[in-house]
Amino acid sequence: MENLDLLFFCATCRDKSPEEVVKIKCTIPHSIKNYKKGEYIVYQGDKVEYLYMLVKGKVKTEIVSDPGLTLHIEEIQAPYPLAAAFLFADNNRFPVDVIALEDSEIILVRKDSIEKQMAECPHFLRGFMAFTANRMQFLSERLKIFSLKGIKAKIAFYLLQRAKNNEFELGRSIASLAEYFGVERPSLSRAISEMVRDGIIEFKAGKGKIINRNAMKEML
Amino acid sequence: MENLDLLFFCATCRDKSPEEVVKIKCTIPHSIKNYKKGEYIVYQGDKVEYLYMLVKGKVKTEIVSDPGLTLHIEEIQAPYPLAAAFLFADNNRFPVDVIALEDSEIILVRKDSIEKQMAECPHFLRGFMAFTANRMQFLSERLKIFSLKGIKAKIAFYLLQRAKNNEFELGRSIASLAEYFGVERPSLSRAISEMVRDGIIEFKAGKGKIINRNAMKEML
């Protein structure tokens, strides 16, 4: 149970001390379910009436089309909430099956329990909102990056966002940045090389400088 | 002021009658600001302490890099909330300038007023959560589409999601679907033609049938 504060309640009541969190924990009705490897946790089309907090294990999501034909969507590692975006949505049904890849443990909190707790505990409210807001921010930025056409546009946007006085640090490896952009590593590497060759940026060992800001702007 | 219920409060207290909404409206402290065309509404880096509800007019967002050098990001038409994702986020600062493109009107509601109202009015809470959840769902689906590599993968995912008994309707024009996918219209048109040619789908006048589901799956 030591996961509770670490994950869910810590994510939501972050400005409380661990001792306080323990008390709050008890006031939120919840149940815990365990699933064996391979077991179905939810079925596509099920109504989302609980917050599903995966606290242990690993699951996968699938879209089932025909018997025997499934489309694998993604894997989710604990700790992570499984249906945060669906609990309050108008279309509050799971778009996928969720299946345990390992023995997994899930904390279930009814939607009305969440609402009640939010009404009673401002910290919880803020925490919950912060969680969804942070996630939304993350999704927005990723979507922005993806919607830019061409690798150089993505690079330009990414660098302009974090440059101070025209100097920047990547903050991550080329390989992971390529994954973040949704392009292949050699393609990103080549694009950077070309921008250096064309005198638009300087770049060496994770750090660099913007030389021609106009050209960067043109790329968006 | 007739916009209020239509937009913000209607989006949040959707299960109340208009008469009830009028009452609620008065209980939420808010202020209204008007901006002339060209005026700055917020500056990049400003703390988000209010919910900014654009109720009239049109604005644009920009990233300012150097004096005289701006990157245009997007235009937003009323009605729309300007900072919903940022109000509760840990990084609660505007990432962009917001500038009025037309004479615009904005309703400001302090963050704590929002919190207070959420605690007091379950309908408001549900409505607010539904709004953000719906938006998150929307972002998730778009991101999913964008993250798929190759036009045919996007088509396959899109069609498998809405096919019933292997029959589907696009539900929109090819042109708008291309825009949704973030690809060019002729490219999408070509991809569909090829899938028809290869006997994977049938398609005519916005409707079609999935012939080879295995092949569709392979494309993801």
Next chain:
DNA sequence: TTAATTTTGTAACATTTGTTACATGGAGTG
């Protein structure tokens, strides 16, 4: 109905990106 307008299909070619394979160079280890 015809005419006008919009949407869609198609083709030829340019450009970008992916793929694969290998070279280089640094960080850490023995």
Next chain:
DNA sequence: CACTCCATGTAACAAATGTTACAAAATTAA
């Protein structure tokens, strides 16, 4: 120091997508 292990750069070629232009089809207006 030599050696290994990664991260990165690079090159040649393949594949996918963009671009442009135009024709055909569908839709709408007159």
